[in-house]
Amino acid sequence: MRRPEHRPEVKAPPRWIFPEPARWWLDNGLQILALHRPGQYIAAVSLVLDTPLSSEPSDIEGVATITQRCLDEGTATHPGPTFAERLEDIGALLSGSAGYAASDLLLEVPASRLSEALLLLAQAISEPELRASDVERHQSLRLAEIEHTMANSSNRAQVAFRQACIPGRFRASRLAGGTAATVAAIASDDVAAYHARHYRPEGATLVISGDLTNEVYHQAAAAFGGWEVQGTLGVHHQTPVSRTPHCWLIDRPGAVQADIRLGGFGIDRGDPRWADLQVATHALGGAFLSRLNRVLREEKGFTYGVHLVNSPMRDGGLLAVQSSFRTEVVPEALDLARQLLDVTGKPITTTEVLDAVNYTNGIAPLRYSTAQGVTERVSSLVGAGLSAEFVNSNALALTRVTPESATQALTELLPPDALTLVVVGDAEALREPLVAAGWPVTLKD
Amino acid sequence: MGNVASSDQLNYPIHQRTLDNGLRVVVSPDHSVPMVAVNLWYDVGSRDERPGEHGWAHLFEHLMFSGSDHVATGEHLNLLQSLGGAVNATTWFDRTNYFETLPVGALELALWMEADRLASLPSHLDETSVDTQREVVKEEKRQRYDNVPYGDAMQHLVRLVFGPDHPYGHTTIGSMVDLDAATAERAANFFRNHYRPDNAVLTLVGDVSAKEGFKRAERAFGHLPAWNRRLRPPVTSLPSLQGVPVLQVQARVPAAATWFAWRLPPRDTPDFDACELGLVALGGGQTSRLHQQLVRNLGVAAGAGASAVPLVGGNSFGLVQLRALPGADASAAIEAALTEVERLAAEGPTAAEIARAKAQYAREWLSELAALDSRADMISAYATLHSDPERVNRRLAEVEAVTLDQVAAMCAAYLQPGQRAQLDYQQEVGDAQA
Numbered sequence: 001m002r003r004p005e006h007r008p009e010v011k012a013p014p015r016w017i018f019p020e021p022a023r024w025w026l027d028n029g030l031q032i033l034a035l036h037r038p039g040q041y042i043a044a045v046s047l048v049l050d051t052p053l054s055s056e057p058s059d060i061e062g063v064a065t066i067t068q069r070c071l072d073e074g075t076a077t078h079p080g081p082t083f084a085e086r087l088e089d090i091g092a093l094l095s096g097s098a099g100y101a102a103s104d105l106l107l108e109v110p111a112s113r114l115s116e117a118l119l120l121l122a123q124a125i126s127e128p129e130l131r132a133s134d135v136e137r138h139q140s141l142r143l144a145e146i147e148h149t150m151a152n153s154s155n156r157a158q159v160a161f162r163q164a165c166i167p168g169r170f171r172a173s174r175l176a177g178g179t180a181a182t183v184a185a186i187a188s189d190d191v192a193a194y195h196a197r198h199y200r201p202e203g204a205t206l207v208i209s210g211d212l213t214n215e216v217y218h219q220a221a222a223a224f225g226g227w228e229v230q231g232t233l234g235v236h237h238q239t240p241v242s243r244t245p246h247c248w249l250i251d252r253p254g255a256v257q258a259d260i261r262l263g264g265f266g267i268d269r270g271d272p273r274w275a276d277l278q279v280a281t282h283a284l285g286g287a288f289l290s291r292l293n294r295v296l297r298e299e300k301g302f303t304y305g306v307h308l309v310n311s312p313m314r315d316g317g318l319l320a321v322q323s324s325f326r327t328e329v330v331p332e333a334l335d336l337a338r339q340l341l342d343v344t345g346k347p348i349t350t351t352e353v354l355d356a357v358n359y360t361n362g363i364a365p366l367r368y369s370t371a372q373g374v375t376e377r378v379s380s381l382v383g384a385g386l387s388a389e390f391v392n393s394n395a396l397a398l399t400r401v402t403p404e405s406a407t408q409a410l411t412e413l414l415p416p417d418a419l420t421l422v423v424v425g426d427a428e429a430l431r432e433p434l435v436a437a438g439w440p441v442t443l444k445d
Numbered sequence: 446m447g448n449v450a451s452s453d454q455l456n457y458p459i460h461q462r463t464l465d466n467g468l469r470v471v472v473s474p475d476h477s478v479p480m481v482a483v484n485l486w487y488d489v490g491s492r493d494e495r496p497g498e499h500g501w502a503h504l505f506e507h508l509m510f511s512g513s514d515h516v517a518t519g520e521h522l523n524l525l526q527s528l529g530g531a532v533n534a535t536t537w538f539d540r541t542n543y544f545e546t547l548p549v550g551a552l553e554l555a556l557w558m559e560a561d562r563l564a565s566l567p568s569h570l571d572e573t574s575v576d577t578q579r580e581v582v583k584e585e586k587r588q589r590y591d592n593v594p595y596g597d598a599m600q601h602l603v604r605l606v607f608g609p610d611h612p613y614g615h616t617t618i619g620s621m622v623d624l625d626a627a628t629a630e631r632a633a634n635f636f637r638n639h640y641r642p643d644n645a646v647l648t649l650v651g652d653v654s655a656k657e658g659f660k661r662a663e664r665a666f667g668h669l670p671a672w673n674r675r676l677r678p679p680v681t682s683l684p685s686l687q688g689v690p691v692l693q694v695q696a697r698v699p700a701a702a703t704w705f706a707w708r709l710p711p712r713d714t715p716d717f718d719a720c721e722l723g724l725v726a727l728g729g730g731q732t733s734r735l736h737q738q739l740v741r742n743l744g745v746a747a748g749a750g751a752s753a754v755p756l757v758g759g760n761s762f763g764l765v766q767l768r769a770l771p772g773a774d775a776s777a778a779i780e781a782a783l784t785e786v787e788r789l790a791a792e793g794p795t796a797a798e799i800a801r802a803k804a805q806y807a808r809e810w811l812s813e814l815a816a817l818d819s820r821a822d823m824i825s826a827y828a829t830l831h832s833d834p835e836r837v838n839r840r841l842a843e844v845e846a847v848t849l850d851q852v853a854a855m856c857a858a859y860l861q862p863g864q865r866a867q868l869d870y871q872q873e874v875g876d877a878q879a
Binding site: 007008009010011012013014016037038039040041042072081084085088089090091092093108109110137140141143144145147148150151152153254255256257287288289294297298299300301302303304324325326354355358359361362363365366368369370371372373 | 455475477478479480515518519520522523526527528529530531532546547548549550551553554557576577578579580581582583584585587588589591592593594697698699700730731732737740741744747748768770771797800801804805807808811812814815816817818
């Protein structure tokens with residue numbers, strides 16, 4: 001057979017539309033969103049609570065996390081470990097996170113057991129036992145977890161970068177799960193009180209995706225219709241702003257690599273520049289041959305990978321070059337990164353815009369082909385104060401990005417002379433070279 | 446409930462064909478989204494590295510992106526990304542896989558590029574690209590293993606369980622010394638030996654019919670000759686360990702930690718499945734014996750779990766992991782865990798525990814099959830390692846058929862305390878908590 005010499009042509013992908021969810025409200029105020037994904041054996045359910053972490057009392061930050069972790073330690077109907085056994089009996093997996101803007105619980109279960117799983121989820125949020133012994137254990141486990149987080153170089157850099165970019169008066173400047181001091185101060189009454197005050201159907205959303213039948217509304221109503229709480233609660237979301245730039249060096253004696261974060265405070269999905277920034281971050285540090293990865297990995301071999309990461313919050317966000325480099329090349333790598341971030345003399349090109357848009361919109365059908373993918377996406381949008389409709393409107397907005405608008409967004413958000421830097425590594429080896437290279441680092445604990 | 450068949454009647458379509466040059470092609474149509482997963486497994490992994498070559502399979506995986514006859518350096522990944530593709534490759538003990546999931550209109554191009562690098566990669570290797578990717582891989586080693594607490598645990602464990610000269614006695618990342626010894630010429634030889642049509646499986650899952658999938662595979666790969674055909678020598682199974690080899694490591698870690706490890710039967714045999722279900726009962730989740738006893742009842746561990754690592758070459762291995770509470774040593778956790786291990790080996794699990802373990806296994810299995818890309822990877826796995834991609838539809842029934850007695854018998858045969866190896870991490874002096 002003859003060898004095909006010519007590169008095959010590519011046919012343009014069909015336009016992909018994210019399906020509109022079916023939507024209902026229960027009388028108790030709970031919103032239900034259902035998205036049918038035919039052929040999916042696993043159903044994915046998320047319960048999103050409109051409970052920003054700024055509602056935690058400041059001396060017991062982490063109470064939202066501890067509360068959530070105690071939910072599956074026993075309910076009135078299934079006390080103690082029997083609750084987790086009921087979940088595992090039907091092949092269900094319950095996980096969750098207490099995020100800065102919203103808490104969510106994620107349940108994955110074979111579609112054939114969805115109805116039972118919804119009942120168990122409803123019990124966990126409405127009638128958990130929250131025993132003192134469970135609170136104490138999760139408190140101690142959380143303290144251990146903090147030690148592990150801070151012993152990990154990359155996590156340590158992430159925590160410090162957040163703190164360096166967001167003023168301390170905002171909850172989002174600190175660990176979502178609380179610090180050692182605040183976690184240690186949590187009492188079991190605090191957990192019961194937090195649950196009673198903040199776990200309420202009004203303002204909450206239940207997202208269900210999978211191979212669903214017409215019964216899904218009735219299944220959800222049967223499980224959650226009886227969830228009632230007293231009174232109403234005003235929810236206040238903070239709107240963080242940017243700190244002035246900092247350069248921090250955090251010592252990890254003997255580390256063979258340094259983790260770096262270089263960037264600043266960013267924007268959220270509601271900002272008119274959001275699509276522009278998505279394109280710019282892909283071109284600079286998203287694609288495999290992005291400007292940063294091409295030079296720092298593929299040409300220099302300084303790193304396993306370097307990314308410009310755009311992390312939106314409900315309000316504002318973080319925008320940072322993230323990587324780790326062997327200690328001796330850190331100053332040169334940072335210098336190159338700073339030059340590459342400066343796009344004023346080398347604006348984003350038409351090809352870069354096209355590639356970024358084609359990538360982001362082209363990959364969407366894969367991302368949303370599973371129940372888990374759909375539910376996670378919709379619940380994260382709901383938690384950020386948006387709706388599922390954002391997926392389609394953002395896909396359209398991406399097609400309107402120009403090289404000029406992408407360049408402009410990046411120039412505004414990452415001014416090269418006002419970047420925040422966090423380096424976690426061997427301070428003895430790094431400090432002088434960094435200062436000599438023009439990074440006036442302060443040693444931080 | 447739901448319109449899908451119940452999970453013990455999985456019915457993903459599987460169409461197979463072998464090209465004249467030996468390339469096995471599997472097509473599994475799924476028209477739910479206009480995308481297709483292209484997944485290539487080469488039957489070469491870290492187990493095929495000889496002494497002095499540790500880390501080469503993985504280093505050379507990186508070189509597969511360094512350009513071929515009609516594709517420039519880095520272009521494979523970058524071009525397919527710019528068409529809306531998710532592209533990557535990974536190396537494991539038993540295989541190296543390359544995959545791209547993309548809009549279906551780019552399928553032909555993706556296959557053409559895969560065939561181009563299979564056909565011509567060795568003649569395009571040069572010392573510069575080997576040098577650069579060697580540095581990248583060394584950074585990967587530092588980032589993922591050397592600079593992470595407990596990051597070298599797996600390296601220690603496989604060495605303890607299999608010994609340094611066994612094919613599974615080292616991990617994919619390899620050693621700095623062996624990485625330094627790699628050259629363009631040695632890489633070219635490695636590729637000519639292992640990267641052959643008859644040593645690969647190509648799986649297509651997505652918006653493509655069987656007929657069209659085979660036609661496109663033939664058009665892209667059919668012209669390639671067969672070369673260096675060889676059969677993998679038969680593997681032998683090692684008996685269980687004796688005498689409890691122990692390694693103690695002093696390291697900069699946030700807490701003391703201990704692993705137990707056992708030699709197990711090869712993957713996807715009834716004996717292995719029975720061991721795996723036993724390990725799930727022992728430490729597979731919140732209701733497991735280790736979590737309940739060590740974390741919940743006794744409060745002697747910050748975490749306790751168990752798992753099995755399935756491997757095809759004669760043995761798999763099983764693990765228990767224990768993390769001490771901050772500032773404490775692991776002795777109380779170790780003692781309590783050994784009691785649970787001993788009890789499981791002596792009495793076996795309960796019927797309720799095994800039912801739960803099977804239910805969890807089913808959810809994990811169905812989740813793996815949910816997305817086009819991971820489903821394609823599973824199909825390639827069963828085609829490559831078991832010569833039977835249809836088994837993705839039968840696996841749940843196989844696991845379901847394992848009886849309580851089988852689990853008890855295999856726990857007694859393979860998971861005795863005296864058959865384990867043990868790895869202890871202790872906090873480096875001066876770094877420990879007061």
